[in-house]
Amino acid sequence: MMKVHKVLIGFLLITFSLFSQTLPVLAAYDGFLARVSVDGLAMRTGPGTGYSTVMTMSNAEAVAYPGEEPKDLEGYHWMKFKGWKSTTNSIVSGWAAQYNLNTGTQYIYSTVLAISKDYLTLYSADSPSNEQQYNTGLSNDIPPGVYLYTGNGNIHELYSDLYYFKISRYYNGSFHDVYGGSGYVHTNFRSSSPYNYYISLN
């Protein structure tokens, strides 16, 4: 009788292992993609002009909005962002004025359109150790001039320390459903100049 029990338990274990699938790679989510629209915008240690400056940002610079609760202080709408500090080659977090509460002038926009500036490889994961190239049809790569988007109201997402950009579809005169439903492209946001990005933001 014990033997039968052992066989049964063994069989159940094998069945269970067959059914259990490999867990997907967990993405290191940075936040939604946003774009600085003025030169000299300060990122500060806190929500107010009295806080010290972490870094100064430039027009067209990309930042991530992790989703922390905004604060309205001193006539500005303050939001917390993550960005690339070129002088120290590091990712920093801080608060910046997203818009002026009195005039409505915006300093940081949510991006509505991202366009590839170069051939981009589509990756299955947002981590170099898990990179696996995906074919994109026109060639091995997504070609320049392609409109990249997530399909969710063009709210773009950044993953893995501002280095990967998540897309689900793209358009270049033909509408492309990305293999597997979504993928990641390098953005080169870790750059000394925002104009060196692999994608342009609008």
Next chain:
Amino acid sequence: MNFRKIVIVGIIGIGIISLGIFSKPIAATTDINQPELIEGKNGTNQPEQVKANIMTRNEWRLSVEKIVIDPKSDSLKGAAVYFSFINNNGLDKEFTTLNGKIIALVGISGKLYEMSWNNPIDENYNGSKSLREQYAKNNGTKFESGKFNYTVHLMVDGAEEGFTKVIYQNGNGNKVEIPIQGVMVEIAQPHNAK
């Protein structure tokens, strides 16, 4: 003794159930020269008419335009199949009955390649309108609401040379096989991608 019998029957039963779950659908073996219409109704009294590379409904037609194969390794290839949806009432007319999605392709080898990730065509069409308009404007081309170019991407076996049929699933879940014949196959060139 009876308990043993129950256990043995149970083991065999679970085995059969597991086999049923794990086994994937096998590609239909329709003769591509005589395409078989699996299901000809889409729920709107618009029967799909099928011939090589084309499926036609009252308002629109779907054509297979191009295949791009990307040899990634000896064992794996990327592939893209380009389609166009054309409004039969004119290129300036918006689609009103566009629906369904591309759910699978059958390789020349006979292997079925399923694509569960593809979005419904109407969702892609409607959701991309402003983007398509903007793209046409930025590229100096004419925006045509009655034409929708669409591409699906998949990975295939390294020995696969192309496809013999595409399987479209209409809005009611019924499947239609569209034979692929004589469609140009391009081999993708490598790029120094970022």
